[in-house]
Amino acid sequence: MDADLVVVGGGLAGLVAATEVARKGKRVLLLEQEPYLGGQAFWSFGGLFLVDTPEQRRLGIRDSAELAQQDWFGAAGYDRPEDEWGRLLAQAYIQFAAGEMRAWLFFLGVRFFPVVGWAERGGGLATGHGNSVPRFHIVWGTGPGLLEPFLRRVEELKERGLLRVLLRHRVEEVLVEG
Ligand SMILES: Cc1cc2nc3c(=O)[nH]c(=O)nc-3n(C[C@H](O)[C@H](O)[C@H](O)COP(=O)(O)OP(=O)(O)OC[C@H]3O[C@@H](n4cnc5c(N)ncnc54)[C@H](O)[C@@H]3O)c2cc1C
Structure with a gap:
């Protein structure tokens, strides 16, 4: 032990x-x-929240870490002092999801279905809650x-x-x- x-x-x-x-x-x-x-x-289901990827660009979807954070914070709020850790976690995850996450997973052998899904789309606008663009990257093999x-x-x-x-x-x- x-x-x-x-x-x-x-x-x-x-x-x-x-x-x-x-x-x-x-x-x-x-x-x-x-x-x-x-x-x-x-x-x-193995659908991953990734930001500004080749799969999105191929479909003509324009995404960025700034937009992803606006969408996420629009849903989560994070407007109380006790939300501090949640806010920091969300920011760190979004930087990862818009940065090295896809390349790291690709290096490990993970592959993605070429059509990006649009989960948790909320109000459908960038000013409200939910994903304003498709970000749900489905892993081959779920x-x-x-x-x-x-x-x-x-x-x-x-x-x-x-x-x-x-x-x-x-x-x-x-x-x-x-
Ligand atoms: C049906 C389903 C579909 C989903 N689809 C998606 C999706 O498409 N996209 C997405 O992003 N997320 C999805 N999720 C959520 C996602 O799978 C989870 O958020 C993620 O896998 C959690 O990983 P984790 O390691 O944090 O926790 P867990 O997977 O919950 O792992 C915790 C592990 O700890 C073990 N454990 C707990 N307590 C103890 C203890 N005291 N001693 C020993 N072992 C213990 C548990 O048995 C478990 O294996 C889905 C979840 C489900 C159930």
């Missing part, structure tokens, strides 16, 4: 965290309560297709002895000392 890092939950977030750290040479233990990895992403490169990395890192995965292991308490 000894490890440099213990990751609780083998959904996409846990898989990315565990594999990125293990790839840097740290020994990681991944605990997942279910008998399989992937969490909700396994069942998901959710399992998105998981595939991360699960492959898990297997590689297990073979190199850097990652241990324990399925059917539920964390019940986190002990905090010092």
